[in-house]
Amino acid sequence: MQLSEPEFQHIVKYVKDRYGIELGRKRVLIAGRLENYLLREGYESYGQYIEEVEKNPTGKEAGKLINVLTTNHTYFMREFEHMDYLKRVVLPWIMNVQRGKGRDVRIWSAASSTGEEPYTIQMVLQDFFSLDEGWDTQILATDISTRVLQKAKNGVYLEEQIRPLPENWKRRYLHEVGQEQYQMKEELREKIVFRQFNLMDEIPFRGLFHVVFLRNVMIYFDEETKRKLLDRIYEHIVAGGYLFIGTTESIGEITSHFQCLQPSVYRKVK
Ligand SMILES: C[S@@+](CC[C@H](N)C(=O)[O-])C[C@H]1O[C@@H](n2cnc3c(N)ncnc32)[C@H](O)[C@@H]1O
Structure with missing residues (x-):
């Protein structure tokens, strides 16, 4: 044809x-x-x-x-420096501002593909908040592709896909479900809400996010599309909240709203 x-x-x-x-x-x-x-x-x-x-x-x-x-390439531990930053800087900040206010952590993985990114975020959250009770760590994960969302919801990965994960995470958060196949445990899966969402649309989610992960998706968009998207996302982040983009991406010339803390890590100026 x-x-x-x-x-x-x-x-x-x-x-x-x-x-x-x-x-x-x-x-x-x-x-x-x-x-x-x-x-x-x-x-x-x-x-x-x-x-x-x-x-x-x-x-x-x-x-x-x-x-x-769509190109859905992703993998566990990708750009793990962001997860370190989350653990070291962002979560202590959230803990501080939210302790007296409902203990609600609001994180959005905005191009979540097959789930490796939101599951990794969730494992970091579970580790971090395990010693302090009563935190609601449910996160939102969206993508335009229903095919990858279905895969993410199932949370089943091949042994070679989970190989980069630390052994203690594998033991704690995954269980074997077939030959060389592992599934994220229910306790983790139920903490992620997967939804189809087109980043070109108005953001319909209620409440503001403490952190948005917008990694390795803007590479497909032109400058004008990126600028408008970043403007919309800015409006949906709390003052002082964070934005992570892919480590090979930059938004410096596109928008001046966000303060750049280090390459690929941005903060909403108060
Ligand atoms: C390369 S993956 C990035 C996955 C993950 N964030 C990472 O960094 O590993 C890009 C994802 O963006 C999604 N995507 C592309 N255009 C989109 C749009 N307009 N709205 C929502 N998701 C989109 C694709 O379906 C794909 O799963």
């Missing part, structure tokens, strides 16, 4: 307008990831498929499109 230039441009525009993701130079990726599916489903052309997607932007075909076109 041939992906014509107008069909390619049509898909690129649709994905950019709706999800912010730039695919202008990803012709091979689009064709490679969609062709088999379209043939299997009996589509005669990419044009016919994209028409179907546009007819129902929240339907099955639109979901399929975003599920195949």
